[in-house]
Amino acid sequence: xxTHISALPCADDYLxxxxxxxxxxxxxxxxxxPSTKEAAVIDCSAEYNPLTxxxxxxxxxxxxxxxxxxxxxxSWILESQLHTGYFSAAGYLRHRCGGNLAISAKxxxxxxxxxxxxxxxxxxxxxxxxxxxxxxxSDRIKLGANTIEIIETPGHNISALCFRTGxxxxxxxxxxxxxxxxxxxxxxxxxxxxxxxxxxxxxxRPGDVNVLVGRDWPSNNRALEYQSTLDEQRRKNIDVAGxxxxxxxKNKLKAKPHNLCPYxxxxxxxxxxGSWPAGQHFFNVPIYNSCNTRAVLEH
Numbered sequence: 001x002x003t004h005i006s007a008l009p010c011a012d013d014y015l016x017x018x019x020x021x022x023x024x025x026x027x028x029x030x031x032x033x034p035s036t037k038e039a040a041v042i043d044c045s046a047e048y049n050p051l052t053x054x055x056x057x058x059x060x061x062x063x064x065x066x067x068x069x070x071x072x073x074x075s076w077i078l079e080s081q082l083h084t085g086y087f088s089a090a091g092y093l094r095h096r097c098g099g100n101l102a103i104s105a106k107x108x109x110x111x112x113x114x115x116x117x118x119x120x121x122x123x124x125x126x127x128x129x130x131x132x133x134x135x136x137x138s139d140r141i142k143l144g145a146n147t148i149e150i151i152e153t154p155g156h157n158i159s160a161l162c163f164r165t166g167x168x169x170x171x172x173x174x175x176x177x178x179x180x181x182x183x184x185x186x187x188x189x190x191x192x193x194x195x196x197x198x199x200x201x202x203x204x205r206p207g208d209v210n211v212l213v214g215r216d217w218p219s220n221n222r223a224l225e226y227q228s229t230l231d232e233q234r235r236k237n238i239d240v241a242g243x244x245x246x247x248x249x250k251n252k253l254k255a256k257p258h259n260l261c262p263y264x265x266x267x268x269x270x271x272x273x274g275s276w277p278a279g280q281h282f283f284n285v286p287i288y289n290s291c292n293t294r295a296v297l298e299h
Contacts (some may be wrong), residue, residue: 014146014165016212017066018226021045021059024086025217027226029170030063032072033144039067040076040143041099042163042170043214046089046274050262053280055269060089064096074099076141076148080172080214081157082107083270084187084263091130091274101273102141104152104159105134110189111271117286118268130273135161153202155195156183162202164209169230172214175202177225178232180216181239186257192249199240207231 017030024045032039044063047056067074074097077090082103094101135141139150143165151162153174160183163170173183174195182199185192211228218224235241240248265283269276 016168018212019059019063019066020216020224020226021047021086023047023059025215026086027212027214027216028059028063029212030066030072031143031148031165032070033146034070036144037070037072038075038144039072040078040141040148041074041093042078043080043083043172044077044089044093045083046087046092048087048262048265055087057089057092060092060096063093067097075143077101078141078148078161078163079103079270079273080162080170080174081160082110082189082267084157084189084266085173087262087266088270088274091272091276094273094275100132101130102133102135103131103273104161105136106152106154106159107131107134107271109158113188114267114271118284130271130275151202153198155191155193155198156185157187158189158191158194160198167208168210168212169202169205170212170214171202174214175199175211175233175237176213177216177228178236178241179222179238180213181237182252183215184255184257185252186255187263192252193245195252196240196245196248203230203234203240205230207234 015032015034019028026043026045028044029042030039041063044060046060047058074093077093077099079088079090090101093099135150137150137152141148146165149164151164153160153162156174160172160174162172162174175182182195185195207230209230211230211233213226216224216226239251264285268283
């Protein structure tokens with residue numbers, strides 16, 4: 001079941017509406033300016049059934065109903081990274097509502113790195129056919145009279161971005177709630193050294209800035225949450241509070257990943273911004289066998 005949480009009023013005449021997908025464990029956010037009716041959506045996920053291969057868009061439709069009920073115009077669809085743990089509904093949102101679909105410019109490096117593994121991507125040297133805007137550090141997006149600042153935070157993913165507006169930073173899967181720590185570093189596109197540097201860059205900002213995370217999950221200890229402050233992160237985050245770089249890197253490398261499924265299908269789906277024709281599609285999954293198990297048949 002999806003959860004829509006009451007909107008947060010912001011000092012800059014914004015409303016922020018969080019939506020939670022239990023299937024992906026991810027938060028999506030609708031950022032809107034009531035005076036101009038402009039809106040941006042951050043990290044909208046689709047539903048993937050690994051048994052049937054079916055992609056559905058119930059979570060996205062919840063967000064669309066919210067936009068329509070408030071007569072909001074979707075100007076921006078923002079991806080905080082090339083997601084590897086779930087299927088993005090960004091392309092579906094653009095199909096249904098319009099808007100500029102934006103992701104980090106570092107996605108070009110991901111495409112290049114995949115070409116030796118997946119020959120399919122040898123011909124996909126430029127992701128512009130799928131994304132409208134490629135974002136870089138310190139870019140600014142206009143939303144009504146306000147702006148959204150782009151902050152590059154590689155580490156959990158080379159393409160990871162955070163989005164700041166007013167006193168809020170949307171940290172995606174880079175910085176989680178204090179008792180969850182930080183994003184994992186178990187994918188091909190991760191680097192724990194970079195993640196430590198990115199977290200330090202975020203924590204250098206004023207402590208009263210609000211952090212809105214991209215991922216959380218309920219547990220026996222507490223209910224679902226999505227908000228903290230940078231001051232709380234500095235004092236309480238289990239991965240970084242009082243921890244030096246070397247210890248951080250060592251701990252992250254031995255930590256279990258939060259979610260590696262459906263890694264390869266999600267990567268290929270999301271490299272196309274989820275913009276696929278209706279019908280059946282097949283994805284490539286590279287397999288490396290560390291032992292010649294066929295040797296007995298070769299004698």
